[in-house]
Amino acid sequence: MEEFLRILTQSAGEILAPTTAAFAIAAIGLNLHFGYTGLLNMGQAGFMLLGAYGFGITLTLGGPIWLAFLIAIAAGVVFALLLGMPTLQLRGDYLAIVTISAAEIVRWFGRSTLWQEWTGGASGLQGRYYKDPFHALSFLPEGRFALGPFEYINTGSDSWFTRIFAWGLVALVLIFVWLITRSPWGRVLKGIREDEDAVRALGKSVYSYKLQALVLGGAIGALAGVVYAIPLAISPDSMGGRTMTFFVWTVLLLGGAATVFGPVLGSMIFFTAYMFMRTGMRALSEDTAVGNVISTTQVEYIGGMLVGITLMCLVIFRPQGILGNKKELAFNVR
Amino acid sequence: MSVDETTTARSTSLADVAHEPGAAKPDPILVADHVVRRFGGMTAVDVDHLEVQEGVITALIGPNGAGKTTFFNLLTGFDTPNTGEWTFQGRSLSGKSGAAVAKAGVVRTFQLTKALGRLTVLQNMLLASRDNPGENLWLSWLPFLWKKHEADSTEKAMEILARFKLDTKANDYAGSLSGGQRKLLEMARALMTDPTMIMLDEPMAGVNPALVQSLLGHVQALRDEGMTVLFVEHDMHAVRHISDWVVVMAEGRIVAEGPPSSVMKDEAVVDAYLGAHHDTDLGDDSLLDPAVLARYEAEEEER
Amino acid sequence: MTADRLDLARRTRRAIAAVALALLPAMLVAHPATASTDDATCQPDNETACVAGMVLTADNDHVAGVELLVTGEGFTADLITTDERPVAVAVPEVGRYVVAIDPSTLPDDQQLPEGAELEREVVAQTGATARAAFRVGSGAEAPAAPSETAEDSATAGTAPEGGDEGVGAAPEGDASQRDFNWGQLWQQIGSGLRFGLLLALASIGLNLVFGTTGLSNFAHGEQFALGAALGFLTINVMGMPIWLGGILTIAVCGMTGWAQDAGIWRPLRKRNVPVMQLMIVSIGLSITLQYVIQLLIGGGSERILSSNPRPITIVGITLSAASWISMLVALVCVLGIAWFLTRTRIGRATRAVSDNPALASATGIDPDKIIRLVWVMATGFAALAGLMWGTSFGSFNWQLGIQLLLLMFAAVTLGGLGTALGAFVGSLLIGQVVELSNLVIPSDLRYASALVILILVLLFRPQGILGRRERVG
Structure with a gap:
């Protein structure tokens, strides 16, 4: 029972974890791409890694x-321009193919020995190189603080300050995206999502709107990468991989594409459930006879498999996610 | 001025025009030259010269596969020709994108209606509004900069919707409308852009017969307001009553031009239709019976 | 759709992008000093396998004077690290070696972190250097990434410089470090042909699925990796003869194609689910399969054939016997597919479904049966290609799928989406591009050249070399 409570607390801790916030921001960016405009960006992890x-x-x-921060955003903007300019006039899957490839390329360059003196190669950039200036921003006093079962230091990697900053950024980005998507600009995006020829026939430059959406969502993705890296380290393999992108997709589709709070809710539920499942299975594997069959490493693999299956089931059975409106479904790209 | 008199007045502007392909018009608004589009080895469109008279309804007819819609797509920037140039109000539009053509004042509709089903009827209309500052990304997040334009557009949209009897559905998703209502919405949406010329691609296809009549009425009303109308239709009887001038295409070429009454008798036209396929009498003259019409319209109202 | 194409603005954008891409290789070769990783004392070639060790500080500086002990396959060697490059030794046999560090020889300020492993296991293979790296000093704890431990476990403990990274390994050695000569060029062309033929065998399936169903199947790379993984399980772990393990692998993978179509794709087609939605389903499937593969073979690199490869030289190109056989099998299969598509009734029906499903079904072809067959063929040939990749390229790991998927997409885009011939031609070209670029850019970036090709194709000829323009818009 005590063990169960521990697992439960640890899972609930994920609701406010900085990583959860980072994924929420990444999914908000992806929501601009896919949810509102219908663009298939399969390389959000590339944007995140570049931003970081x-x-x-x-x-x-x-x-x-x-x-x-400015350079992080600029990296996302430039990357979006590079990917979007050749592909946004072509059918949707070309963007998907190019973005997934480009994200892999960013990872390869990151882990390559070529620019090792800046990127740190395959082992990445250690947090201590950049954490101090960030922690210097903290307005919190020294020490620790406990809120119920959740106790963290005030300033540091896994700290209250990191959480306040990360969720503050979530709120800012959310308000900004909410404002622009309910504006006439957002209406044009929704029109493009459904039928870009119709919008073109009304005199709107579809290409320009798609590029704007790609750039904006990419810049938000780059910010998400910063938030993700702040408490951890910048490691090309854990951040830039395809798995990261697909987790962001799962988060978005779980919460509901083309909704304001979908990405945030999706991220919270995803990480709570993911943590619960993994710590639960690991506890089972370590403490019970299950361990003879499933090792703790395999628990990770099974966890990942379940994410994949969840994504498939979501898309097949509830494409509008938790918060989405079935009538205003995002899947309309050709 | 009654509708009949207007028609007569408009037709007189074309009275001296020769009844032959590529005939020169007194006030051409759209002039196309040497427009050729090939798909693989097949030539879909090969139009030597065409002038469209300003302020009248011109029908572009021809059997299925005659290249009407392809020609239409070329003129409106939705397809790229192999060769050819065309001007609108004296300015060249060749090579311009669909968006640029629309900005120049030529707005089109589509054969398969492109009403945006996942936006509401009103949103569809507002989307078409021109020069909306809120559609600029930099201004979009500051609502006070575009609220006024939005309110004005809403008012205008509701007026147009009322005219097309769609005002009661303003807040429904466009996807819930009937096929005919979607055609009307698409036309209403086109009007939101204040076009100089409106190009309709088979506006009557798949529409309930009662609505056809009301659609035709709307088309004539547009002309009477001074707009130039060019529309594509494959049924030559349907255009007889409303068009001022008919251009006939077959196998990618323009084979005949003239007022509806004479063009129907043209040998080349009869051959073109008989040669392609003969779907006997498509003209439903019973629609002109006021009693029948009233019944259909009552049914449509109830939808 | 295509109207904007003539815009001056677009031409300008093309030009800018092309210049940017053209500059990329120049940037790559501008830093030869940082790219240099050649190992002292052992030069891998087709008969020599090297094991290297290095000790790195948190800043990636080499620590000199540390003793390392290499043991395995009845062989032992002592190594002393230097301060600029890994130290290497030629080992007599391919196989598993353990590199152990003697912590007492470490400098005082550069100790191993608490609880760090004192040994690294590496797999030596001919034509490559297997590297073991130890990280010392403060901050040497492996970068933490709590939600991504699955990926971490795959990279932790193995060499960080790509020497052990599945496809990332360059079996012929890091050619960019050698002086250019014509023999080397010819050898790379041969390697490129091997690469291209195996890639072609896999990407034809991807293109057939795309042609008949419109789906860009993101799980196809995993089907390829599944072939290699099952080949490893049957041939290496269970010890089956190659022919039996191969047939079993292909049969099981073909079954996965059958089951996928029956269980997922056909029901979704019946519900008229939009293609883009299907594409995201295929992404979910690819995540699932990727972890299934990790469950099967774990997170490390594996080899299907553990015996020492036998080099054979034909017309001046030296490749392993397994490679030559694989190339022959791939060529026969590709020709067989071509014969099937053009000469048999079912094959012609397949092409008819690709061109126009409605018309095809009107003429009495059942598109569902054809598509089912295409799925089985696509997954089966992908598995065969993956299996042969595993036997001819040495080691592979679970990341094989995504890496190959990217190259397959590049190949089919280059050749033309949806046509079998396009996939074949595109694959051969991509094979050459990848292996030849090895001569000018660091080998850990050689796949980047494929993306450059992909983007250039999209800029100037989005329909590909053999594709029809109408498919693009």
Whole structure:
């Protein structure tokens, strides 16, 4: 029972974890792409990794923190322009193919020895190079703080300050996206999502709107990468991989594409359930006879498999997710 | 001025025009030259010269596969020709994108209706509004900058919707409308852009016969407001009553031009239709019987 | 759709993008110093396998003077690290070796982190250097990534510089570090042909599925990796003869194609689910399969054939016997598919379904049966290609799928989406591009050249070399 409570607490802790916030932001960006515009960006992890590199490298080289954020965003913008310009006039799956490839390329360059002195190669950039300037922003006093069962230090990697910053950023991005998607601009995007020829026939430059959406969502994805990297480290294999992108997709489709709160709710539910499942199975594997059949490493694999199956089932049986409106379903790309 | 008198007045502007393919018009608004589009080895469109008279209804007819819709797509920037140029109000539109053509004042509809089913009827209308500052990303998140334009557009949209008897459905998803209502919505949406010329691709296809009549009425009303109308239709009887001028295409070429009454008798036209396929009498003259019409319209109202 | 294409703006964008892409290789070769990783004392070639060790600080500096002990396959060797490159030794046999560090020889300020392993296991193979890296000093704890431990476990403990990374390994050695000569070029063309033929065998299936159903199947890479994984299980682990293990692998993978179509794709087709939705389903399937493969073979690199490869030289190109056989099998299969598509009734029906399903069904062809057959063929040939990849390229790991998927997409886009011939031509070209680019850019980036090709194709000829323009819009 005590064990169960521990698992439960640990899972509930994921609701406010910085990683959850990072995925929420990444999914908000992807929501602009897919939910509102119908663009199939299969490389959100590439945007995140680039953003994190931009942030981390700037600080490592001694740049000020505001510049680090700017460079992170700029990295996302440039990447989106590079990918979007050749592909956005073609059928939707070309963008998907190019983005998934480009994200892999970013990862390969990141782990390559080529720019190792900046990126740290395959082992990545350690957090200590860039964490200090971030922690210096903290307005919290020294020490620890406990809220119910959740106790963290005030300032540090896995801290209250990181949480406040991450969720503050979620709120900001959410408000911004809410404002722009309920505007006439957002209406054009929804029109494009459904039938871009119809929108073109009304005199709107579809290409330009798609590029704007791709750039904006990509910049948000780059910010998400920064939030993800702040409490951890910038490691190309764990951040830039395809798994990361697909987790973001699962988060978005779980919460509901083309909804305002879908990405946030999706991220919270996803990570709570994911943590519960993995810690639960690991506890079973370690403490009971189940361990003879399933090792703790295999628990991770089974966890990943279940994510894949969840994604398939979501798309097949409830494509509108938890919050979505079936009538305004996002799946209409050709 | 009654509708009949207007028709007569418009027709007189074309009275001196020769009844031959590529005939010169007194006030051409759209002029196309040497437009050729090939798909693989097949030539879908090969139009030497065409002028469209300003302020009248021109029908572009021809049997299925005559290249009407392809020609239409080329003129409106939705397809790229192998060769050819065309001008609208004296300015070249060749090579321009669909969006640029629409901005120049030529707005089109589609054969398979493109009412945006997942937006409401009103949103469909507002989407068409021109120069909306809220459609600029930089301004979009500051509602006070575009609220006024939005309110004005809503008012205008409701007026147009009322005219097309769609105002009661303003807040329904467009996907819930009937096929005919979607055609009407698409036409209403086109009007939101204040076009100079409106191009309709088979506006009557798949529409309830009662609505056909009301659609035709709307088309004539547009002309009477001074708009130029060009529409594609494969049924030559349907265009007889409303068009001022008929252009006939067959196998990618323009084979005849003239007022509806004379063009129907043209040998080349009869051959073109008989040669392609002969779907006997498509003209439903019973629709002109006021009693029948009233009944159909009552049915449509109840939808 | 295609109207904007003539815009001046678009031409300008093309030009800018093309210049940017053209500059990329220049940027790559501009840093030869940082790219250099050649190992002292052992040069891998077709008969030599090397094992190397290195000790790195948190800043990736080499620590000199540390003693490493290499043992395995009845062989032992002592190594002393240097301060600029990994130290390597030629080992007599391919197989598993353990590299152990002697912590007492570490400098005082650069100790191993608490609880760190003192040994690394590596797999030595001919024509490559298997590297073992130890990380020391403060901050040497492996970067934590709580929600991604599954991926971490695959990379932790193995060499961080790509020497052991499945496809990332360059079996012929890091050619970019050698002086250019014509023999080397010829050898790379031969390797490129091997690469291209195996890629073709896999990507024809991807293109057939796309042609008949419109689906860009993101799980196809995993089907390829599944072939390699099952080949490893049957031939290496269970010890079956190659022919039996191969047939079993292909049969099981073909069954997965049959089961997928029966269980997922056909029901969704009947419900008229949009193709893009299907594509995301295929992504879910690819995640699932990726973890299934990890369950089957674990997170490390594996080899299907553990015996020492036998090199055979034909017209001046030296490849292993397994490679030559694989190339022959792939060529025969590709020709067989071509014969099937053009000369048999069912094959012609397949092409008819690709061109126009409605018309095909009107002429008495059952598109569902054809599509079922296409799925079985696609997964079966992908498995065969994956299996042969595993036997001819040395080791592979669970990431094989995504890497190959990317190259297959590049190949079919280059050749033309939806046509079998296009996939074949595109694959051969991509094979050459990948192996030849090895001569000018660091080998850990050689797949990047495939993406450059992909983007250039989309810029200038989106329908591909052999595709029809109408398919694009």
